């Protein structure tokens with residue numbers, strides 16, 4: 001991703017050129033109004049930050065990214081793999097009030113323009129999907145649970161069921177905790193080994209302490225390849241949210257007390 005003139009977000013460079021009219025951004029932790037552990041651009045409503053400051057943060061991000069928050073749709077994310085289609089009637093859900101977010105959902109998609117899909121992250125993997133002919137766009141939140149439940153493949157499945165040509169879907173795997181910083185135990189490693197169709201587990205590295213380092217971005221890529229997506233349709237961010245302290249909040253690095261970045265994806269009118 002590339003930094004914009006605004007410090008508040010990064011955008012997908014390749015898509016800026018190839019998909020004009022699409023806003024596809026990931027917010028940073030900078031340029032906002034929140035304080036202490038949420039300093040400063042916390043966009044998460046559910047983390048005990050001052051709600052009015054979160055709304056100001058979202059508003060600033062929305063203005064800078066040309067994605068007004070009245071047209072955002074947000075979800076109550078639960079580390080599952082439920083994906084929902086959303087429409088213009090959902091505009092504003094969960095945007096200034098967490099209680100009307102789309103309930104129990106970790107993936108959103110639409111064919112509509114001027115509707116911005118928005119999910120929160122602090123180490124989990126943001127997955128961006130776009131197919132310009134049908135105007136299909138989708139965003140998914142893939143922590144280790146959503147990943148092993150194959151939320152990536154389920155998004156492709158829903159696209160196919162709705163007549164989107166899977167060979168034309170472009171996918172961006174955004175900033176998340178990297179393999180460098182993401183240690184998991186046997187229980188997680190076991191589930192990783194069972195979620196792929198083939199015996200290729202390059203996303204896991206066994207450590208001398210008996211635990212594993214997990215590359216969640218790579219695992220999501222493998223699941224997309226399993227779903228029939230070709231390598232050249234997928235791009236990966238090289239950023240680690242834990243290593244890059246100046247840019248990102250990190251749930252693991254900050255011991256759970258931290259803010260959230262937002263992925264925002266939508267066709268501008």
Ligand SMILES: [Zn+2]
Nearest residue numbers: 180181240243
């Ligand atoms: Zn790292």
